Amino acid sequence: MPPSPVPRPAGAPDPAPARPASATVVDTARGGGRTVSLTFDDGPNPADTLRLLGVLRRHRVAAVFCLWGEHVDDHPDVVRRIVADGHTLGNHGMRHDDMGRWPAERIAADLRATNDAIRRAVPGARIRYFRAPYGAWGGTPAVAAALGMRPLGWRLAVGDWEPPGTDELVRRLVDGVTPGAVVLLHDGGGDRHQTVEAVDRVVPVLRARRWRFTLPARDRPTRRTQTPR
Numbered sequence: 001m002p003p004s005p006v007p008r009p010a011g012a013p014d015p016a017p018a019r020p021a022s023a024t025v026v027d028t029a030r031g032g033g034r035t036v037s038l039t040f041d042d043g044p045n046p047a048d049t050l051r052l053l054g055v056l057r058r059h060r061v062a063a064v065f066c067l068w069g070e071h072v073d074d075h076p077d078v079v080r081r082i083v084a085d086g087h088t089l090g091n092h093g094m095r096h097d098d099m100g101r102w103p104a105e106r107i108a109a110d111l112r113a114t115n116d117a118i119r120r121a122v123p124g125a126r127i128r129y130f131r132a133p134y135g136a137w138g139g140t141p142a143v144a145a146a147l148g149m150r151p152l153g154w155r156l157a158v159g160d161w162e163p164p165g166t167d168e169l170v171r172r173l174v175d176g177v178t179p180g181a182v183v184l185l186h187d188g189g190g191d192r193h194q195t196v197e198a199v200d201r202v203v204p205v206l207r208a209r210r211w212r213f214t215l216p217a218r219d220r221p222t223r224r225t226q227t228p229r
């Protein structure tokens, strides 16, 4: 189905206005069968994020990075590297607040501030997903969808925030993955070198077992109608 043009309000400040997305939380990777999506929260976090980018580049895996707005302001150069490497961006809130009980207006202000921070780092960046901090969805899915971001859940979390050791992370990933799973991992919010090492080890193991790495599903074609400037 071809994308259809959507009217936009005159003078909309968003430099890359997005069509509304589905408000249903997606936790499924694109494509059928043995597909898996790797998603990374709480960055950018220079040391670990840059090492992770090197790992993903070497293994030719495209991932989603759900960015913490304050960290974006601190490390815009790392966001530019994420985008330059062809990864997909998500909004993870400005200050990683629990928004579970917030009214829609407050949620919208936070999500817009986060997108503004991302677009100060990367003008015109497309921000395709939103992930609620702590998974406290509350009223966030509808707000995110209205701003053009699909709420992004997960089917597998491996507790890499503990962290339990690289061997244990590898075991949890290899044993826990199921067809179409979106996997929650972290490149920020602490020392994530175990996560980076686990990804480096797990990708070849899963590939050898015929798993494919894809992005999370969206409800419509990702190609968008360009608005003439």
Ligand SMILES: [Zn+2]
Binding pocket: 041, 042, 092, 096, 133, 134
């Ligand atoms: Zn988080």
